[in-house]
Amino acid sequence: MDPTVPTARLASSVVVPLVKKLFQQDGPGAGLVDRPVRISSLVSFRGEKRTLSEQDLHKLTATLVRRAVEPAGPGERPVPIGEDASVALALARTLYSLGDLDMEDVQAVRFGPQALARAMRSVEPNATRHLSAAAANLHDALLETACVYILHFFTQRSTFVPRTLVQHSQALADSLARTDELLRRVPSQFTQDALFEARYAAHIAHKHNMLTIYGIDLTNSPEQWPLDAAYLSLEAGFAHESRRAPIRGEHATIRAEHAFHGRDRVLLRGEAGSGKTTLVQWMAVTAARQDRAILREGGSPLAPFADRVPFVLPIRSLTRQDDDLPTPDHFLSRIRSPLAAAQPPGWTDRVLAAGRGLILIDGIDETPEKVRERTRRWLQDLITVYPGNLWLVTSRPSAVRPRWLAAETFAELSLAPMSRSGVDSFIHRWHNAARSVSESDEQREQLDMYETSLGAAVRSKNDLARLATNPLMCGLICALHCDRRGYLPHARKELYEAALSMLLSRRDRERDMASPDGVELTEEPKIRLLQRLAYKFILNGKAELDYSHAERIIADTLPGVPVAAAQGDASTIFRHLLLRSGLLREPADGSIDFIHRTFQDYLGAKAAVEEGDISLLVLRAAETQWEDVIRMAAAHARPAECAEFLLDIARRGDSSNSGYRRTQLHLVAAAAMEHATELQPRVRAEIKERTAALIPPKTSAEAKDLAGIGSVALELLPGPHGLTDEQCLLTVETAVLIGGEAALPLLSQYRDHPAVPVQQLLSTAWHRFDTRAYAESVLAGLTEDEVYYEVTSQDELTTLRELATPSRLRVADGLTSADLVRHVRPGRLTHLWVPGSMSATWFWLSGFPLLHTLTLAPGRPEPAPGLPVPGVPVPTLDLSSLAAHPALRTVRVVVDQPLAGTEHLAGTVEVVEVRQTELTW
Structure with missing residues (x-):
């Protein structure tokens, strides 16, 4: 049944009386003027002579919406009944912006109704923020209709410029007539869009709502599980350039699904298997389902997903046929969506132009480097043309350089390893x-x-x-x-070998499952064929291959695997591997990939070693896409072969003119060495000699360089035994900059180090880690009483309460005195460092009887309206209430801090003034 067109019911007789009420009527003596007048001076709901209140304006728009959606024969309502009021309120807010337009009546008429509507929406951009897609489209349609009549009203006013009257009046009259006629005859675009979006959302929710739980091999068990049951919330941390200058409010980890809370562009890094693609699926399903009760619950971090249209764009699919990246109208066709041909013309453009898109670009690391740079330029163009959308880009950590998308204001997050x-x-x-x-x-x-x-x-x-x-x-x-x-x-x-054994042979054999295609292959020939396929994936720099290409690879390999060749041609064997190996999947019609990159790298490395391509591996050792291949190659290689392989990588680093590349290659050799089953002592000694010049770092600059290399460097950082205090500090700094739970075992080795700077860094670094895991692994074992623990959230305060409360505590802005009284155990606290603006009085400190040293950091007042921060006077700190604290001995404040009430302090209390730069730990 065709839906009726709401705005077709809004003929001139309905709209004109409502529009007239928006504007002041010409009074006695009004005459012609020789210049235009501002629209803001004509509205009847602003200024001293207003005749229309905001409530009256809302009543008018409610009438307009009611007449637009009231039943007029068979068909569907354009919006659910419960959203009529929301549309009316949003339309009232937008029309109210007429009073803020810096535009004249002649200028408005010359621009036309669509431009006038855009100008009003730009003044009140959030009016439709909380509307559904259908409701927002209805708002826009009614607004443009109203603008036609508003401009027609301008041309009929006696004060309109005479020389424009005839020309513009005739044009608007024609436009008005065409509008009335077309609205009666042509289905509205927003109705078509809304119907398609409903189909598209249902498709996305169904397609991405299943996850693979690897290896569940019980009888008659499914291979996939609903996302709702299987999804595990992960933690993500912000990337910082320096521990000494964190982005304010962003030094704690967050739940990964809250990445868009307070930001709209995110580059998410994560190791292989860390859950990046699963998070993409979760975001797509969440947006597609549009559970407004969850998404819009007061201040919910999930609110950004409300009324968003998700586009799941795996880079490997976008570049499957060539390196050219698609324009928005080809998003669905490039990922081979079955709905590609059904989308209304221009639908994607309208969604993105309205800022309603959720663009999820998955797997930057699965393309060659030349395509990554092209992808960045492609993103720049899209963001410039379509601002206001949500953008998520995922990548392995080292595939793109730090701040790769900083120019496009992307926040960088890194998925943390799973906590305990x-x-x-x-x-x-x-x-x-x-x-x-x-x-x-x-x-x-x-x-x-x-x-x-x-x-x-x-x-x-x-x-x-x-x-x-x-x-x-x-x-x-x-x-x-x-x-x-x-x-x-x-x-x-051994883990991969066991997993392959389970997937390739034991799973079907122990379930008594006969091969449905008649092909019976043991584990070894399957591995031979799959490793050759994996190696071709790696050599081509692709994460997906077309069927025809994959079949050619199998055909070339079959002569060397006679037991497989005897059971069928390349097409038959390839199909068997796709359906029964458990390692291949079909992400789209006509293409295949491995269920996970780790299996591809493991098997590809095995093939490279067996084919004698050691020299090629050495040449690729500095490429991030080959990191796991290099490590697994060291595990597969024979002892003599492995020795030569690792030495060649190290020597290539020796000859590099780039200090960064030299460091990278030496560390890659050292990391790969840890996977070697057997290696001559002299080879280990040679490689360790090179890394000894790099690890531990000697300066903070070297620590940052090592941290930039990532997990390879973390694996090689030493424990504290035999290091100087400075080396220990820089090693800890490196591990902290790398971050993630993988760094916790190393950091825990330093928790009883006697150097105060080391302990101080450990006591302040937990904002980069999972709060509880860091507290249990590191903070619980700190032995130094002369360091301050820094807390920035109630969660950290709660965690500290469960441990032994430290004797020294530094509290960040945002926490209150009530938080401290509630969560801090009073029996140990001797030193407290708080913002001077935390409290007007300090009587509450008497709840900490052992407190003897108080540091009051400078307050951070909000800037006064219209004044720069330096223009705000520093507030006076009233210390008189500190007299109630019998144990207090020292109060530290900065020089020139205005003080009051010091005369009430006992003679045993010393007020110490220090410079801002001297106010240190």
């Missing part, structure tokens, strides 16, 4: 999913036992804990633990 509680939660969710498809009480009891034993193993075995750092590896560990009845491998190579 996150790993526990994942293990519980995984086993719950398995229990839900178990067919017997015995299976469920076994799963209960496996869950308990695996949780204990992860907490007690460091090697296993180092592997369980992201959702992919946790899923594999859970699957292997269940599959092997409680036995787990302890090294990365």
Whole structure:
């Protein structure tokens, strides 16, 4: 049934009387003038002579909306009944902006109704912010209709400039007639858009609402699970250039799904398997479902997803056919969406132009470097043309340089490794999913036992804990633990070997599942074929390949794998691997990729070593896309081969003219060395000799350089034994700058270091980490009483209360005296550092009987309207209430801080003035 057109019901007889009430009527004596007049002087709801109140204006727009949506025969309402009032209120706010327009009547008529509507929307851009897509479109349609009549009204006023009257009056009359006629005959664009968006949202919610839980191999179990049941919230931290100058309010980690709370452009970095793509799916489904009860709950961090249209754009799909990136009208066709041909012409442009898009660009690292730079320029063009949308770009950490999108004002976030509680939660969710498809009480009891034993193993075995750092590896560990009845491998190579064995052979064999296509291959020939396929992926710099290309690779490999060649041609064998290996998937019709990049890199490295391409690996050692390939190649290579491989990488670093590249190659060689099964002592000595010049760092600049290299450097940072105090400080600084839970085991080794600067850095660095994990791993073991612990949130205060409250505490702006009284244990606190603006009086400090030293940092008053910050007088600190504190001995303030009430302090209290630069820890 075709929907009716709401604005077709708004003929001149309906709108003209309402529009006239918006403007003052010409009084007696009004005559012709020889110049235009400002619109703001004509409205009837502004100024001293206003005749129309805001409430009256709202009543007018309510009437307009009611007449536009009232039933007029068969058809659908343009908006749900409950949204009529919201549309009317938004339209009233927009029309009220007529009083703020810096525009004359002649100018407005010359611009036309659409330009006038745009000008009004620009004055009140948030009027439609909380409307649904259909309601916002209705608002815009009614606004443009009203603008036609407003301009027609201008041309009929006696004071309108005579020389423009005839020309513009005739043009508007014609426009008015055409508008009335077209609105009666032509379906509205916004109705078509709304209907398509409903179909599109349902498609996105269905397509992206399933996740793969690796390795669940119980009888008749599904291979995928609903996102709602399987999604695990992860933490993300902000990228900073220096620990000494964090972005205010952004030094604590946040939940990754809250990335758009207070920002609209985010570059999200994460290691392989860290959950980047899963987060993209979650955001797309959240926006598509439009659960307004959740999205709009007061101040919800999820509010930015309200009324957004998600576009999930994997870079590998956008560049599948060539390196050219699509224009918005080809977004759906390039990702091969089944709805591509159904979208109304210009729909994507209208969505993005209205600032309603949620653009999720996944996997910058899965393209060659030349395409990444082209992608950045493509993004720049899109953001310039379509401001106001939400943009998320994901990448592996080292694939793009720091601040890669800083010019486009992207905030940089890094997915943190899973915390201990996150790993526990994942293990519980995984086993719950398995229990839900178990067919017997015995299976469920076994799963209960496996869950308990695996949780204990992860907490007690460091090697296993180092592997369980992201959702992919946790899923594999859970699957292997269940599959092997409680036995787990302890090294990365062994873990992948066991996972491949489970996926390629044991899974189907132990389920008594016959091959549906008649092809029966053991594990070894499957690996031979898959590793050759993986190597071609890597060599081509692609994360996806077309079917035809993949089949050609299999055809070239089959002669060397006769047991596979005997069972079918390349097409048959390829199809078998796609359907039954568990390692390949079909992200879009006609293309394939590996279920995860880690398997691709592991198998590709095995192929490179077996084919003798060691020299090629050395040439690619400095490329971020090859990092895991290089490490796994060292694990696969024979001892002599591995020795020559690692030395060649190190020597290539020796000959580099770039200090950064030299450092990078030396560290890559050292990191890969840790995966070698067997290596001659002299080779280890040579590589360690090179890294000894780099690690530990000797200056803060070197610490920042090492941190820029990322996880490779973190693996090589030493513990405190044998280091000087300065080396310890710089090593800790490097680990803090790299961040993430992977740094916690190293930082915990320094928690009992006697140097005060080391302990001070550790006590202030927890804003970069998961609060609880850092407190338990590092803060709980600090032994130095002469350092201040810095707290910036109630969560940190609560965590400190659960530990032993430190004797020294520095409190950031934003916390209150009530927070301190509620959360800080009074029995140990001796030194307190708070903003002087925290409290008007200090009687509450008497609740801390051992407090003897108080530092009052300069207040941070808000700037007065119209005045720069320096123009605001520094507020006076009244110290008289400190007399109520019997143990207080020292009060530190900055020089020139105005004070009052010092005469009430006891003679035992010393007020010490220090310079701002001397107000140190």
